[in-house]
Amino acid sequence: MRRTHIWTRTVTAVTAVAIALAGALVVAAPAQAATYTALLPAGSKLYPGDSVTSPNGQYRVVMQGDGNLVEYGIGNVVMWASNTANKPGAVAVARKDGYLVLTMNGVIFAKWGPNGYTSKGFSVEADGSMRTTDTAGAVRWQIASFQGRVPAGTVLTAGTTLRTDASTSCVLTMQADGNLVQYTNGRATWSTRTYRNPGAWTAVQADGNLVVYRADRKAIWSTKTYRAGGGQLLLQVDGNVVLYGKAGTRVWSAKPISTMQWPVVSRVISGRYGDDRGAGHVPRYHQGTDAAVPIGTPVYSSGPGTVTKTVANDPSYGNYVVVTYGVTTVLTAHLSKIEVTTGQTVGAEQEIAKSGNTGQSTGPHVHVETRVNGNLVDPLTVLQFR
Incomplete structure (x- = not known):
């Protein structure tokens, strides 16, 4: 019993x-x-x-x-x-x-x-x-399990802490005094300035608004993004607190958002997103954009992010790397060398690989594929040339 x-x-x-x-x-x-x-x-x-x-x-x-x-x-x-x-x-x-x-x-x-x-x-x-x-x-x-993203329709109650990784170097805490505060290496770097409100909580609302409510349910701070639709709140590895709307677009951030960069120092495009590659190709329509560069060209991260996948000798992509930046992933394929490991945090200008001609490739190039909230999008609408 x-x-x-x-x-x-x-x-x-x-x-x-x-x-x-x-x-x-x-x-x-x-x-x-x-x-x-x-x-x-x-x-x-x-x-x-x-x-x-x-x-x-x-x-x-x-x-x-x-x-x-x-x-x-x-x-x-x-x-x-x-x-x-x-x-x-x-x-x-x-x-x-x-x-x-x-x-x-x-x-x-x-x-x-x-x-x-x-x-x-x-x-x-x-x-x-x-x-x-x-x-x-x-x-x-x-x-040291942790959570760095929370979906719409949820709340952060007093004492709740979000983290970017297993360390405590970057955290977002809903304090008992009612203040939502970001700490970096123990120093407060951003807050809602809603202290002196014990019992307050933060709501990630389904309408796209991030709101701090007092104990009596009165709103005392918000991002004023109520038309964005329900997305998610992220404490990102770049140290930014970012609110995403329903469409996966960034609607608010605690700090200015840096533009994500094209993975190679080249503007030569040999294949575009959506190109019809003809019958027999699977998938028939090109899912990414190709950068025509010589074998051995440095491939860089598009910003501060986390390596979520590394694969060697895939029949189609050859050697490839996937890096996650908030709700966006960037896949670079046909590489000759992978220089990062799964789970690794990368910086904004970090070299992650060397270009190549592996897998189903008809010539030296880097295949660049981007997804926002898991949906394929044209890389040239997401990434900016270096």
Whole structure:
């Protein structure tokens, strides 16, 4: 029989649901599920459907019925998963010796953290990070999961922190005093100047407006972009806070936005976006724009961004790199050499590759392909020649 921790745990009736995650189908949760606030005390267990939420209610870790332990962020964004979606009925245990473990029929099949100390338990923090602490409050193990983008229709409550990466060098915090503040290396670099309003929160509205509301629901600051339609708010790796509208266009930013650059120092175009390449080509219509440059020409990032994909020897694209800049991705293909790795943060003028003639290429060039919110667009409408 499960023990009930009255001060941390509530039991609610839930509707059985099926959620697709990493190619697996989540088994429906039981009719009764327990929710712990902030802390899963040492010695306690999460059964299928049980969860631990952060103190501000923005992040939650769920023991799913398929055996996957998953952290969800603002707008149900998946921030972390144990990738154990083949263990239906598994249980998570915050052990008193310090380990966080997953068990199946009493047998441990996954574990995290050091042991050998008296644990206070497993907690989910206001910034989304997960940790175990000892009885003195010292952190013994942590997963620095983070969220840097939030969709329209969500809110940032007091104490919520967004981050660009696992570090704390660039954060956006909805403070308890009502001020929405960006910090860079510990220094405040931008704010809404709405302090002295305890209990205030920030809404990323479906109409495209970003609004700070006082506790009595009175708006005290906004971007005045209510006609932009629901998009998303991003804390970008370039250190800018940017609001995007429904069409994926930037409608507001805390700092001026730099123009994204063409990846090579050349204006010679050998193939344009939308060109009909004739029957037999798949896809028939050209999805990008080609820059005709000699093999070995430096290929640069289009701005500060994150490398989200690197592929070698693709049958069509050859060697290629994808870099994400906010809601825009830039793919450069047919490369002779890739000089970055997936997950790497790149600067505005950083060399990421050398041009080549790999894959289905009829001559030396760089194929440039851009997507905004996942939709193909003409690169020459997004990128500016160097």
